[in-house]
Amino acid sequence: MKRLQASLxxxxxxxxxxxxxxxxxxxxxxxxxxxxxxxxxQVYDLHMLIFYICCAIAVVVFxxxxxxxxxxRKSKGAVxxxxxESTKVEIIWTVIPILILIAMAIPATKTLIAMEDTSxxxxxxxITGSQWKWHYSYFGEDVEFFSLLATxxxxxxxxxxxxxxxxxxxxNPLVVPINRKIRFLxxxxxxxxxxxxxxxAVKKDTIPGFINEAWTKIDIPGVYRGQCxxxxxxxxxxMPIVVHAMEEDEYDQWLxxxxxxLAEAKKQAExxxxxxxxxxxxxxxxxxxxxxRCAVCHQASGEGIPGAFPAIKGSQIATGDVDAHIDIVxxxxxxxxMQAFANQLTDQEIAAVITYQRNTxxxxxxDVIQASDINQFKQASExxxxxx
Numbered sequence: 001m002k003r004l005q006a007s008l009x010x011x012x013x014x015x016x017x018x019x020x021x022x023x024x025x026x027x028x029x030x031x032x033x034x035x036x037x038x039x040x041x042q043v044y045d046l047h048m049l050i051f052y053i054c055c056a057i058a059v060v061v062f063x064x065x066x067x068x069x070x071x072x073r074k075s076k077g078a079v080x081x082x083x084x085e086s087t088k089v090e091i092i093w094t095v096i097p098i099l100i101l102i103a104m105a106i107p108a109t110k111t112l113i114a115m116e117d118t119s120x121x122x123x124x125x126x127i128t129g130s131q132w133k134w135h136y137s138y139f140g141e142d143v144e145f146f147s148l149l150a151t152x153x154x155x156x157x158x159x160x161x162x163x164x165x166x167x168x169x170x171x172n173p174l175v176v177p178i179n180r181k182i183r184f185l186x187x188x189x190x191x192x193x194x195x196x197x198x199x200x201a202v203k204k205d206t207i208p209g210f211i212n213e214a215w216t217k218i219d220i221p222g223v224y225r226g227q228c229x230x231x232x233x234x235x236x237x238x239m240p241i242v243v244h245a246m247e248e249d250e251y252d253q254w255l256x257x258x259x260x261x262l263a264e265a266k267k268q269a270e271x272x273x274x275x276x277x278x279x280x281x282x283x284x285x286x287x288x289x290x291x292x293r294c295a296v297c298h299q300a301s302g303e304g305i306p307g308a309f310p311a312i313k314g315s316q317i318a319t320g321d322v323d324a325h326i327d328i329v330x331x332x333x334x335x336x337x338m339q340a341f342a343n344q345l346t347d348q349e350i351a352a353v354i355t356y357q358r359n360t361x362x363x364x365x366x367d368v369i370q371a372s373d374i375n376q377f378k379q380a381s382e383x384x385x386x387x388x
Contacts, residue, residue, distance in 0.1 A: 032044055032047045033199055035198065035200060035201050036200070036218055036219050036220040036224070036245075037199075037200050037201065037216050037217055037218055037219060038217065038219070039111075039114060039200070039201050039216070039217075040198075040199060040201035042111045042114065043115075043201040044201075045107075046107055046108055050104055050108075053100065053103070053104065057100070115201070115214075116213075117215070118183045118213045118215045120181065121181045121182065121183035121215060122180040122181050123138070123139075123176070123180055123181070123183065124138075124140075124182075124183045125138055125139070125174070125176070125182060125184055125185070126184075126185045126186075126187070127184055127185065127186045127195055128186075128187055128189055128206065129186075129188045129189070129193030129194075129206040129228065129239075130188065130190050130193075131190055131191065131232060131233050131235065131337055131339065132149075132228075132232070132233065132235040132236065132238055132239040132296065133146050133147060133148045133239065134146070134147045134195070134239070134241065135147070136172075136174050138255075141255060141259070142262075143255065143258050143259060143262060145172050146172065146344060147170045147171065147173065147241075147242070148170060148172070148292060148293075149167065149169070149171075149238045149239070149240055150169040150170050150171045151165075151166055151167050151169055151238075153291065153295070156238075165225065167227075167237065167238060167240060168225045168227065168240045168242070169240065169242065170240055170241075173223070173242035173244045174241070174242065174243045174244070175243075175244045175246060175251065175254050175255075175258075176218065176244070176245055176246070176251065177218075177245070177246055177247070177248045177251035177252075178218045178219060178220065178221050178245050178247060179217070179218075179219070179248060180248065181215060181216075181217045182216050182217065182218075183213065183214075183215045184204070184213065184214045184215060184216070185211050185212075185213060186204050186205075186206040186212045186213070186214065187207065187208070187209075187210065188206040188207055188208045189208065190208060190337070190339070191208070191232050191233060192205055192206065192207050192208070192230050192232065193205070193228050193230050193232045193239070194206065194229040194230035195214075195226070195228070195229075195241060196226045196227060196228070196229035196241070197216075197224055197225070197226035197241055197243055198226060199224040199226075200218065201216075202214045202215075203229055205230060218245040220245070221246055221247055222244075222245055223242060223243070223244050223245075224242075224243045224245065225240065225241065225243075226240070226241040226243075227239060227240045227241055228240075228241075233337065234297070234305075234308065234309075235296045235297075238296065265346075269346045269347065269348065269371075272346065272347065272348040272371040273347065273371050273375050274372070275371070276370050276372075277352075277370065279355070279359070279368050282351065282352045282356070282368060282369070283355065283356050283360075284352075285349065285352035285356075286353040286354070286355050286356025286357070287356055289345065289349050289352055289353040289356070290353050290356055290357065293341070293344075293353070294312075294353065297337060298311070298312050301313065301361065302357070302360065302361040302363075303361075309337065312357050312361070312363070313361035313362065313363065314362065314363065315363075318357045318358050318365075319358070319363050319365055322354075322358075322369065325354055325357070325358065326350075326354060326373070326374060326377050327377070327381075329341050329350055329353070329354055330350065330374065330377065330378065330381075342378065346371070347371040347372075347374040347375050348371040348374075350371075351370050351371045351373060351374050355367065355368055
């Protein structure tokens with residue numbers, strides 16, 4: 001009796017979900033995202049087609065089962081038949097599933113082929129994942145930038161109320177135009193990540209030393225959010241994706257403005273090589289850089305995480321040889337989570353964060369590092385490599 005009740009409840013749930021899903025999916029996140037691209041629409045339609053086929057199979061199977069239980073039970077005097085090896089039955093229950101699978105495979109194959117067709121794209125963007133941020137590079141446009149989590153540490157620590165887009169907001173969103181086919185080339189600097197934006201039906205792993213491809217063509221302007229979908233380390237949950245899809249004219253204007261912004265930033269970085277900042281100025285810049293780039297591993301207190309990330313407070317690196325400290329920040333350390341920041345931060349930012357680390361948490365070395373020191377170190381490193 002209990003088995004019969006459980007089966008009835010399961011059938012009722014399946015029928016409710018099957019018939020109610022289209023009505024409630026727009027209001028509650030109980031169904032797959034329909035998205036804003038042609039491919040995402042095809043994926044959604046395929047999902048619903050197979051879902052309804054499964055519901056139909058459930059209705060038929062449970063219907064036959066309940067009919068047999070009710071009309072051929074012992075209390076009605078039913079006597080079980082004795083037969084073995086019915087060729088007809090075996091052919092039926094083999095052919096019917098094959099036909100069902102073929103009916104599923106045809107639309108699924110068409111959708112998968114369309115998802116993998118990156119030809120005739122209007123724009124190519126390289127996406128590089130690293131712990132724990134994304135790097136975007138627009139091919140042929142000389143535009144590239146990093147995209148990092150913008151949620152404040154106070155929200156994460158529960159000091160401030162969480163915002164509307166908690167852990168799903170970044171400082172530099174990926175900006176793309178609508179109505180243009182965008183090809184994505186995806187790779188990674190360290191471990192496997194996964195670039196996932198549900199509204200585009202795009203989810204691809206970024207693998208070190210390997211390039212994956214994906215594409216999208218967005219129909220509706222707006223801001224779309226996603227996140228890394230591959231467990232990639234301690235801060236995996238702090239690696240969001242934000243895509244701002246603009247009208248084509250608006251995008252063209254953004255691209256022109258971005259080129260000017262990057263050119264100005266490059267000019268300022270070059271000017272910083274001939275200027276000297278005070279200890280107070282370097283500490284202020286270094287504090288911000290440390291919070292944005294270093295605190296996730298080494299902690300705001302500089303004490304690190306024992307067994308995972310080393311402490312900077314009182315460490316040999318932060319209180320010892322300056323060149324060794326510069327080297328590990330500029331070039332990273334192979335085989336560890338310590339990345340090379342040579343291409344992620346300006347020389348001035350590197351100088352500031354090193355100055356900050358050497359003069360806080362009791363690391364009172366009094367050392368002041370300037371952008372010119374970082375530049376000279378890089379040049380010496382390049383000359384050393386060329387001489388080898």
